[in-house]
Amino acid sequence: MKTIKIGNVKSESGKINYGFIDAMDLPTGTKDRIPVVIAQGKNEGPTFFLTANIHGNELTGVAVLHELVTEDLVKDLKGTIVSIPTLNPTALRLYQRHPEYQDEDPNRQFPEGPFARPDEDDEDKKYPKPFEQVANLLYSYFKKYADYHLDIHNHSLRSVPYSIIDRIFYDGDDDKKEAEELAKKQLGMVEAFGAGAMMTADFPPKKYLNLKYHRSLSGAVLNSLRIPAFTVELGSNSVLYPEIIAGAVKATRNLLRWAGMLNSPKEKITEYSVPIPEYRLRRIEHPRANQSGIIKLLVGPGEKVTKGQAIAKITDIHGRPIGEGIIKTEYDGYMIALRDQMTIYPNMGIAEMGIRDVDEIVVPMPPKK
Numbered sequence: 001m002k003t004i005k006i007g008n009v010k011s012e013s014g015k016i017n018y019g020f021i022d023a024m025d026l027p028t029g030t031k032d033r034i035p036v037v038i039a040q041g042k043n044e045g046p047t048f049f050l051t052a053n054i055h056g057n058e059l060t061g062v063a064v065l066h067e068l069v070t071e072d073l074v075k076d077l078k079g080t081i082v083s084i085p086t087l088n089p090t091a092l093r094l095y096q097r098h099p100e101y102q103d104e105d106p107n108r109q110f111p112e113g114p115f116a117r118p119d120e121d122d123e124d125k126k127y128p129k130p131f132e133q134v135a136n137l138l139y140s141y142f143k144k145y146a147d148y149h150l151d152i153h154n155h156s157l158r159s160v161p162y163s164i165i166d167r168i169f170y171d172g173d174d175d176k177k178e179a180e181e182l183a184k185k186q187l188g189m190v191e192a193f194g195a196g197a198m199m200t201a202d203f204p205p206k207k208y209l210n211l212k213y214h215r216s217l218s219g220a221v222l223n224s225l226r227i228p229a230f231t232v233e234l235g236s237n238s239v240l241y242p243e244i245i246a247g248a249v250k251a252t253r254n255l256l257r258w259a260g261m262l263n264s265p266k267e268k269i270t271e272y273s274v275p276i277p278e279y280r281l282r283r284i285e286h287p288r289a290n291q292s293g294i295i296k297l298l299v300g301p302g303e304k305v306t307k308g309q310a311i312a313k314i315t316d317i318h319g320r321p322i323g324e325g326i327i328k329t330e331y332d333g334y335m336i337a338l339r340d341q342m343t344i345y346p347n348m349g350i351a352e353m354g355i356r357d358v359d360e361i362v363v364p365m366p367p368k369k
């Protein structure tokens with residue numbers, strides 16, 4: 001069996017070993033240590049990285065990975081699971097999205113790979129920020145060992161579980177073929193995870209890059225390392241729902257079956273369900289308010305809506321309707337995540353919707369300047 005060494009943890013055939021990566025020295029004398037669990041079967045097989053909680057208030061994945069990696073699982077396992085229940089321990093402790101030591105999205109700090117543009121004038125690039133250093137270290141382990149990767153998130157308080165299909169960028173014709181193969185595997189993984197997860201492509205290609213999704217963990221693993229990977233969003237953050245955890249544990253085992261790491265029959269997920277759209281979706285912040293006001297939503301997470309349907313009521317603080325008093329959608333689609341605040345300002349989104357994706361998953365790299 002392949003020996004895997006991450007931080008102070010070493011794989012051992014037929015065993016689960018536990019330890020830490022020393023990720024960052026803290027100014028107060030202790031360290032930010034990222035927990036690592038390496039579970040290795042007795043038979044050869046791929047190495048699957050399972051990660052969670054890069055956003056510290058997204059809790060479901062921590063519980064899923066705790067429940068998943070057991071002695072029973074290892075008995076039947078072919079290959080190795082590297083489980084990282086929290087990629088961001090300081091944020092988990094503080095119950096917030098970003099690490100204690102960098103007030104920025106930690107899931108946009110991974111290496112740029114082929115997207116890097118040499119920029120002589122940008123001195124900052126010579127000095128990676130603290131969590132960028134942590135991200136570089138984590139990435140080096142993926143580069144060395146990973147065959148597959150799943151990253152578990154939660155979108156927001158009022159959201160439905162869905163999977164994100166990252167865009168895959170290619171450079172030239174030969175690379176296009178490789179990118180298409182990779183896209184097939186990505187789709188295979190998303191389908192295997194199932195759980196009724198809606199398949200949602202991320203934003204359109206240009207916006208994907210503007211938002212630095214290629215520097216998210218699964219985006220970088222997929223686009224820069226060319227390792228099959230995807231992100232799943234398991235509904236509400238900040239709370240734990242036992243049915244979502246139980247269903248997602250089964251879904252993750254189904255994913256291991258897809259990778260040839262378990263022989264047992266596929267499990268049916270009965271704990272929760274979400275709609276399965278007949279077309280692939282992409283995300284859009286929509287509808288938006290055109291005035292400030294107080295909103296009351298008229299739809300729920302996961303709901304299918306049609307163009308012209310009222311999504312929210314909007315009133316002034318006295319409760320009197322503003323304009324016609326409702327905000328409508330201009331698209332057919334599904335409500336993915338709803339605003340969890342009552343107040344709204346002009347141009348702000350009331351929801352994130354999934355609407356029909358008209359772009360390809362595999363798309364050309366933007367030209368180098």
Ligand SMILES: [Zn+2]
Nearest residue numbers: 055058153154
């Ligand atoms: Zn997240």
